[in-house]
Amino acid sequence: MKSRPGGGRLATYAAVASGGFRRYATYRLATAAGVFTNSVFGCIICFTYLALWQERPDIGGWDAQDAVTFVWIGQSLLMTVALFGGGFSDELADRIRTGDIAVDLGRPVDLQGWRYAEDLGRSAFHLLGRGVAPTLVGALLFSLAWPANPLTWLAFLGSVTLAVTVSFAIRYLIGLGAFWVLDVRGFVVVIGFVQLFCSGMVLPLVVFPAGLETALRLLPFAALIQVPAEVLLEKSTGWGLLAALGSQLGWAVVLLGAGRALTRHATRRLVVQGG
Amino acid sequence: MAADEPAIEVVDVHRTFDVRRRAGRLRRTRQVVRAVDGLSFDVARGEMVGLLGPNGAGKSTTVKMLTGILVPTSGALRVVGLDPAAARTRLARRIGVVFGQRSGLWWDLPLRDSFALLRRIYDVPADRHAAALAEFVELLELGELMDIPVRALSLGQRMRGEIAAALLHEPELLYLDEPTIGLDVVSKGRLRDFLRTINVERGTTVVLTTHDLGDVERLCRRVLVVDHGRLVFDGSLDALRRLDGTTRTVVVDLATSSPQVEVAGAVVTRVDGPRQWLSLPSGASAAPVVAQLAAAYDVVDLAIQEPAIEDVVARLYQRG
Amino acid sequence: MTALVRSWQAYRAISGAWVRAAMAYRASFVALALGQVLTSGADFIAIVLMFASIDTLGGFGLGEIALLYGLTGLGLGIADLVAGSTEQLGRRVRDGSLDTMLVRPVPALVQVAADQFALRRIGRISQATVVLGWALLHVDIDWNLTRAALLVTTIGSGAVIYLSIYVLGAAFQFVAGDAAEVQNAFTYGGVTLTQYPLTIYPVEVVRAVTFLLPLAFVNWYPALHLLGRDDPLGLPGWVQAASPLAALALAAVAGVAWRGGVRRYRSTGS
Structure with a gap:
């Protein structure tokens, strides 16, 4: 790729990211509705975990307060890491289906980088708009485990950014799937289920039977919810924290790389077919 | 019903x-x-x-x-x-x-x-x-x-x-x-x-x-x-x-370029060589104007243009 | 009566056309339906996983919870299949397609529900049915005719209760079209809440889903009777058979709300 002055390109990406933020920020009523729904779900799940921890007060090495805090972290990250999919990947698949993707690939801005910037903007909005308010509701109604060390917040922010990156890389791959499959919707639903389940969203991975837990931690999906939550809960500290962030970073690099390779492959195909 | x-x-x-x-x-x-x-x-x-x-x-x-x-x-x-x-x-x-x-x-x-x-x-x-x-x-x-x-x-x-x-x-x-x-x-x-x-x-x-x-x-x-x-x-x-304020136009081609024609009931709005445009109120009949033209000038050709409906409607909106 | 028959015919015709359209892409249809089986089943897998570490939750065993789960899931599944499209009402108001429906001689609600009919939603129904079947094999119910009838009316009442919630949500979208997601808190939120025994919630929550929004009648009260359990609220015994009444009451409220919404739309033009 030809390199342009770095500052200029960064400014472009910053503008794209801020566009992604504003695109979602315009729907205030929808955001309020989403906050309400996240709060209701958060409360229901808290009661189910409290019941579970009452039966087994030390299940997975967590106490009930950890579990309840995990619920609100999950509700905050649900939209931030776009666990239900949607957003740009549907759009990407649509543009591939209609052939508009040729226009995108012809732009001087890198397709993946541009979509990534946009998605970072979106996720920043969802973290602030859809994450903070439900957590406040949770803090009001339940006793949450806040980090003892203020630096943990910084580590959490880093971990969330990496979670968004992994989630982006996965959704980018799904969107690209439209180059090979006519209708990616079925695929999206199945991946959605896998993500829901293997990220810890449906049930914290520590509650899973030991063998299953180990296996799920080897998959990239744990990086979406379970890993950032453990950072904020201070379950991953010291070397453990580095290992947690390192695993997220590793998946981000691998999946983004796969996305790049596939983009190049698809572009070549597009050029050959003259599409 | x-x-x-x-x-x-x-x-x-x-x-x-x-x-x-x-x-x-x-x-x-x-x-x-x-x-x-x-x-x-x-x-x-x-x-x-x-x-x-x-x-x-x-x-x-x-x-x-x-x-x-x-x-x-x-x-x-x-x-x-x-x-x-x-x-x-x-x-x-x-x-x-x-x-x-x-x-x-x-x-x-x-x-x-x-x-x-x-x-x-x-x-x-x-x-x-x-x-x-x-x-x-x-x-x-x-x-x-x-x-x-x-x-x-x-x-x-x-x-x-x-x-x-x-x-x-x-x-x-x-x-x-x-x-x-x-x-x-x-x-x-x-x-x-x-x-x-x-x-x-x-x-x-x-x-x-x-x-x-x-x-x-x-x-x-x-x-x-x-x-x-x-x-x-x-x-x-x-x-x-035919609403008030709108006009019909008589376009007349004379044999030669001439000064503005003079006809009762219509005004010349434009002259281009031998061709002249005369405007008269929509409600009025064009017949007397045509008759006068034919009597006093050497008319080669003549056409009557009705007001464009767009103009009429636009005028209505302005009044409303 | 003829109006009802006509509405039903229109509903069948419109939904049938959508089914035929979906069947043209059979592979997509199968994938989406299977996806729905998985997604709606995720909660149940979580419950099963919990029971790897525990024997009871809120005093109820896995089989009993499966009974609760199956009943509420089936109710929501049927309602979602029949009227899930009503979630689109806000969009229909915005893009004006509701107007097109209002100039046709079939009630707009019937058209809104039937349009975009998605047979893939049968995924949730089948998943809930399997769980319910498994539950019935694993719980100890002293079967008699009354209890069998109770089981059947509970499924019907549950569907009507969730249907009413869909209609209430659609009516709400006449007021706040962008706030469609609030509905999820009551439909999917309702099903999540009621798939666990209500003993795990504070008593205020139980009262709210009994007297305010009768979600507890979707499965909880009839299940207490089927399982021979005591009601923690200590309500009279007939309450456990009162699901049809609760369903009718909520349906009436939903009907009034929908009419109010349409009236508002027709008198404000927005």
């Missing part, structure tokens, strides 16, 4: 809307907008009427009230003898509506399926439906489009489908909102022919809202012009042309 009862009666109808605007961060102001402001008119059975007006004049609010979707704030409406707001569903069987920007067809289904669904919805006996469908398919040349999903049709093809859909239950009254918008000349012509056929052969009353004065000129003997929610004109196209 009695045959001489009008298809549409509108008596002093008002419709206001509360519009809330954000003024500052939290404050909101309320404003009452009079979309329709004392509208009265009748449409006789079998008429084909053009409803004209600029955007926001109250045309679509009026049509919504005539179909029963919207309840008037005050005043009385009767459509084919029914009160639209009170008898909306009963009225629905007897009218057809084509909203220009919205589809009455099912976007993802083939045209054929949309027509079949409408038969169920309007509960039309199978044989009557088949007969009407066969007729419309032929008149609107829909034969080859029947198995294509609506979303894959061109604008003109879709509009033909929409109009067939609105007519399949053989309504007495048809509302058309911008039926020719975005169509090419050929499609426009075809659609206008069809509407005329429906109006003449079936006696269907047609109310047409449009920006395209070509539609009106070719289809409607009567025009209603609405502005600011009020009726500012009701009459024939000719009468609209």
